[in-house]
Amino acid sequence: MNEQIDKMATLRERAQRRPTTLKSVRNLAAVCVSCVLVLSGFRSTESLESSLNGTARLGVLSLCLMHAAAAGTCYVAPVMVGRLGAKWMLVAGVAFYVVWLAANCAPHPCTLLPAAASVGLGESLLWTAQVRQLVTV
Numbered sequence: 187m188n189e190q191i192d193k194m195a196t197l198r199e200r201a202q203r204r205p206t207t208l209k210s211v212r213n214l215a216a217v218c219v220s221c222v223l224v225l226s227g228f229r230s231t232e233s234l235e236s237s238l239n240g241t242a243r244l245g246v247l248s249l250c251l252m253h254a255a256a257a258g259t260c261y262v263a264p265v266m267v268g269r270l271g272a273k274w275m276l277v278a279g280v281a282f283y284v285v286w287l288a289a290n291c292a293p294h295p296c297t298l299l300p301a302a303a304s305v306g307l308g309e310s311l312l313w314t315a316q317v318r319q320l321v322t323v
Contacts (some may be wrong), residue, residue, distance in 0.1 A: 217276065221312070224283050228287050228305075231290055239293045248302040252286075255306020263310040267318050275315035282308020 233250065239245035267275045282304045289301035 187191045204238065214320065215317060216293060220276070220280065221316055224280050228283050229285060235290075239298065240298075242295075244293060244295060244298060248298050249285070251299055252302040252309070255303045256309040257306075258305045260310045260314075263307075263314040266311060267314045270316040272315040272322070275311045279308040279312025279315060282311070 236243075236245035237250055239248065263275075270278075286301040286305035286308075289297045
C-alpha cells in the first residue's frame with residue numbers, strides 16, 4: 187500500500203514539474219534572445235563611438251563615463267534587483283540601453299553624457315538581473 191502511495195506521489199511530482207520545466211525553458215530562451223539582440227546593437231555602436239563622435243573627444247569621454255558609471259553602480263544593482271525583481275530590472279536595463287542608442291542619433295554633450303551615465307547603470311542592472319534570472323531558472 188505504501189508503495190502505491192509513493193508511486194502516486196512521484197507521478198504527481200513529475201506532472202507538476204513538467205509545466206515548470208517548459209516555462210523555465212521559455213524564460214531562458216527569452217532572456218538569452220533579448221540580451222543577444224540588445225547587446226549586439228550596443229556593442230557595435232560602442233565600437234564605433236570614438237570614431238563617430240570625435241569632436242572634442244566626445245566619444246571617448248562618453249565611453250569613459252559609461253564604464254565608470256557601470257563600475258560605480260555594480261554595488262547598487264544587486265540591491266535594486268533584489269527589491270524590484272529580476273524581470274523588471276531586465277526591462278529597465280534594456281530601456282537604458284535604448285536611451286543611449288537613441289542619444290547617439292543626435293550626439294551632443296548634453297544628450298550623450300547623461301545617456302552614457304544611465305547606460306552604465308543599465309549595464310550593471312542588466313547583467314545582475316540576467317544572472318539572477320538564469321540562476322532561478
